[in-house]
Amino acid sequence: MRRGGLAFQIDDVTVRFGDLEALRKVSTSIGAGEPVAVVGPSGAGKSTFLRLLNGQTRASMGDVIVDGRPLSDLGPGALRELRSRVGFVHQDLRLIPPVRVIKNVLAGRLGRWSFLRSIAAMALPSRAQALAIHELLERVGIGDKLYERTDRLSGGEQQRVAIARALYQEPRALLADEPIASVDPKRASAVLRLLTEVCREAGLTLVVSLHDIERAQEFFPRLIGLRYGRLVFDRPTSEVSSETLRDLYSLEGDRQGDRAGRALS
Amino acid sequence: MSGGWVGTANRLPGARAGVILLILTAGSGAAAYLRLELRDLLPTEAGLSLMREFFAAALTPAVRYQAEGVPPGTMPLLIKVLSAAVATVRFAVAAVTLSMLIGIPLGTFASESFWRATAEEGRANARIRRAVSRALYLAARVAIAILRSVHELLWAVLLLAALGFTPMAAVVAIGVPYGAMLAKIFSEILDEAPQGASRALRAGGAGRLQIFCFGLVPLALADLVAYALYRFECAVRSSAVLGFFGFPTLGYYLVAAFENLHYGEVWTYLYALFGVVLFFDWWSGRLRRSLAT
Amino acid sequence: MTGTERRQQVRALWHDRPRRPFWRRSMLALLALILWSLWTGGFVGTDVLSERRLASVARFVSELTPYPLRESGVSVSGWLAWAGDLWAQRGQTAALSTLSISVVAIILAAGLGALLTLGATRTLATAEPYLPSGRRVPGTVCRAWRLLVFATRMVLALLRAIPEYVWVFVLIGVLGPTPWAAILALALHNGGILGRLNAEVIEDLEPERLAALRATGAGRLQIAGWGVAPLALPRLLLFFFYRWESCVREATVLGLLGIVSIGFWIQDARARQQPDTMLFFILVGALLVVLGDLLSALARRWVRDGR
Ligand SMILES: Nc1ncnc2c1ncn2[C@@H]1O[C@H](COP(=O)(O)OP(=O)(O)OP(=O)(O)O)[C@@H](O)[C@H]1O
Numbered sequence A: 001m002r003r004g005g006l007a008f009q010i011d012d013v014t015v016r017f018g019d020l021e022a023l024r025k026v027s028t029s030i031g032a033g034e035p036v037a038v039v040g041p042s043g044a045g046k047s048t049f050l051r052l053l054n055g056q057t058r059a060s061m062g063d064v065i066v067d068g069r070p071l072s073d074l075g076p077g078a079l080r081e082l083r084s085r086v087g088f089v090h091q092d093l094r095l096i097p098p099v100r101v102i103k104n105v106l107a108g109r110l111g112r113w114s115f116l117r118s119i120a121a122m123a124l125p126s127r128a129q130a131l132a133i134h135e136l137l138e139r140v141g142i143g144d145k146l147y148e149r150t151d152r153l154s155g156g157e158q159q160r161v162a163i164a165r166a167l168y169q170e171p172r173a174l175l176a177d178e179p180i181a182s183v184d185p186k187r188a189s190a191v192l193r194l195l196t197e198v199c200r201e202a203g204l205t206l207v208v209s210l211h212d213i214e215r216a217q218e219f220f221p222r223l224i225g226l227r228y229g230r231l232v233f234d235r236p237t238s239e240v241s242s243e244t245l246r247d248l249y250s251l252e253g254d255r256q257g258d259r260a261g262r263a264l265s
Numbered sequence B: 001m002s003g004g005w006v007g008t009a010n011r012l013p014g015a016r017a018g019v020i021l022l023i024l025t026a027g028s029g030a031a032a033y034l035r036l037e038l039r040d041l042l043p044t045e046a047g048l049s050l051m052r053e054f055f056a057a058a059l060t061p062a063v064r065y066q067a068e069g070v071p072p073g074t075m076p077l078l079i080k081v082l083s084a085a086v087a088t089v090r091f092a093v094a095a096v097t098l099s100m101l102i103g104i105p106l107g108t109f110a111s112e113s114f115w116r117a118t119a120e121e122g123r124a125n126a127r128i129r130r131a132v133s134r135a136l137y138l139a140a141r142v143a144i145a146i147l148r149s150v151h152e153l154l155w156a157v158l159l160l161a162a163l164g165f166t167p168m169a170a171v172v173a174i175g176v177p178y179g180a181m182l183a184k185i186f187s188e189i190l191d192e193a194p195q196g197a198s199r200a201l202r203a204g205g206a207g208r209l210q211i212f213c214f215g216l217v218p219l220a221l222a223d224l225v226a227y228a229l230y231r232f233e234c235a236v237r238s239s240a241v242l243g244f245f246g247f248p249t250l251g252y253y254l255v256a257a258f259e260n261l262h263y264g265e266v267w268t269y270l271y272a273l274f275g276v277v278l279f280f281d282w283w284s285g286r287l288r289r290s291l292a293t
Numbered sequence C: 001m002t003g004t005e006r007r008q009q010v011r012a013l014w015h016d017r018p019r020r021p022f023w024r025r026s027m028l029a030l031l032a033l034i035l036w037s038l039w040t041g042g043f044v045g046t047d048v049l050s051e052r053r054l055a056s057v058a059r060f061v062s063e064l065t066p067y068p069l070r071e072s073g074v075s076v077s078g079w080l081a082w083a084g085d086l087w088a089q090r091g092q093t094a095a096l097s098t099l100s101i102s103v104v105a106i107i108l109a110a111g112l113g114a115l116l117t118l119g120a121t122r123t124l125a126t127a128e129p130y131l132p133s134g135r136r137v138p139g140t141v142c143r144a145w146r147l148l149v150f151a152t153r154m155v156l157a158l159l160r161a162i163p164e165y166v167w168v169f170v171l172i173g174v175l176g177p178t179p180w181a182a183i184l185a186l187a188l189h190n191g192g193i194l195g196r197l198n199a200e201v202i203e204d205l206e207p208e209r210l211a212a213l214r215a216t217g218a219g220r221l222q223i224a225g226w227g228v229a230p231l232a233l234p235r236l237l238l239f240f241f242y243r244w245e246s247c248v249r250e251a252t253v254l255g256l257l258g259i260v261s262i263g264f265w266i267q268d269a270r271a272r273q274q275p276d277t278m279l280f281f282i283l284v285g286a287l288l289v290v291l292g293d294l295l296s297a298l299a300r301r302w303v304r305d306g307r
């Protein structure tokens, strides 16, 4: 399934929620097959940034261009088509709680199935599907949970189900919003290694938001720093100094000014 | 109806006292309007002896016909009771089935989260779509309010007058108001279900029907089934009462026995109804508990 | 891992998957029950579409037009005048009686429910509620309390299982067709329901505060009155109004058996074969039910949020 990654271009995008600017005039681009980590303190706009990339959040100003096509031009069908090719790991997981793990993973393919086909698959997953999903689950370390009920799993296990679901989409880009928030440190590195490896092998674009700066530096060659909705830096990891990072997370800084800048009225 | 208000007991004592005062005022007003007098509660001499006989029979329900000289070949009383109970259940089950056929689509249209989950994104005549879905939503709500407000026995009266006597009239009479009730509850269940799953499916490119079927329905299913089973219990009662209109359920035989002054037989029918209701009560309770863990 | 190994492993996982046997069996039983009823019930016959039936439906529909308007032709004002007359003559009293019956009935039901709750609540009806003193309680005493709870719960279940309509039927035989028959019928059935709901609420109360009351030497009834009742009141009021809603609904039909209320006039019109009047009273009943739902929703909000 070497289909190549998707290229994203973010063009002077502002995202507003009421009078709050979650992102402010952000411009950057992410090349096909490139792995990038988005870092920044809580409320910086990381989730908003990721959700922007597959049109879950709409830009109030500016536009996102995916593989040469502006998202604002896509009709419902084209948008669905694009989304079915973008794996998304939500920060709050968003699994279907009362069904078996295998169905949650299968749900990743819904975007590419007709309604009848999806009914058949969800009611009675085929042998081949079960095997493929077992393999995926094994790679994230929960192969034995294939037929477990999803809401009986621990938080970390559920997080890995969400990752498996995104991978099962056979995506051309993978967007993961804090995919290691609730797994233990050792497992966290394994998950990041898996994500970067899968994406490198298949040539997928990978955008991950992370709180864990050290792991971001360890696994990603490029970092995007967000703070109060502004793009603070965007460079190769080797060029991000510890000074810059300290500023990114410092609680004082020019917060006052940023706050004023973020409020519109 | 559920929630943790018990803990807030002392926060709103004023409102509560007001409510109780209101209830008592309304009660005395209503009693005055009806010219209720305790004296009327005392049964007449005849009523008293009837009452004594009737409640005495509660302890000795009949197992054999109380009438003398039952023609040979009549089916034994207990068999008759059993077949009446079976007929009662049959009407109830058919009615609840119909109510699900009515209630599930209606409840879906009457739930906000259905329309939210299935709203189309992207450009494409969004205004018209929104207007249409809004209209369907309101139509469903109005239909529920109207269908629900007419009691099942009144539906039966109407249908019997229109159709004449047919078993279908009984099924429709119970099924329609129950369907509206189910629709109301189903829409509430759907609206209370967490939205995360359906949003995730949408973000993965799933279609609207898929979002509904796999992102919302599984979350509501258990509650819906438990509720439907509880409605079986109610439907059994309603179906027994429809016997008063001539349908061959428990009520029919009960009236006949009462009018023949065979109170022992009346109690046999009452206990049969009790047993059936108790069974469905047990079943829905057990199912609810098995889902909770 | 080879393909065969994986296949075996998946099969093993499938074999050991967590199951919900009760749920599964219930669903199968339900399905069988439904198929059996539809199969043997004869509810869906072609008979419904027979010519005779269709003719009877057509006649019925034509007779829904108010009788005085059948010659002159239907107009909104004509209909309103007809309905207004009917309302003034009988509708108003019938609606108010129905509403009054439901109000008195639910108050009596609450009283009866409260009384039975005392016996049906496991946390109250025990030898030493909320604060075991450590004294050994004789086995017979424990058993007596348990028997009381069981018996009360059976009585509650019986009250619940017998529909209001049947109660009215019996009570009219005893009392004659007075409003009391309808009131008592509603009170008995709903008392059974409220008693059970109350018992569940009270059993879920946190025991600590009540234990403190018990420690001051309060007796069982004092605990119920000064500890339990205030704590559980909001929930009990919510149930009260929720059941009142259903009382209004039921009260509209109880008159069918001869008590002066909406149902009485429906039955009357039915006997005289006047579908127009029948429909009018059915609509009055529906309005009453909607009104009841509305008032009940307002009252419940008042109880819950203080406005
Ligand atoms: N749908 C929304 N409606 C209103 N405000 C929103 C919405 N989504 C995000 N915000 C606001 O936008 C800002 C950025 O939110 P975002 O979720 O992107 O932050 P984040 O960097 O992901 O934070 P965290 O690390 O805590 O997940 C926050 O102040 C948040 O309150």
Ligand SMILES: [Mg+2]
Pocket: A046, A047, A048, A091, A177
């Ligand atoms: Mg976030």
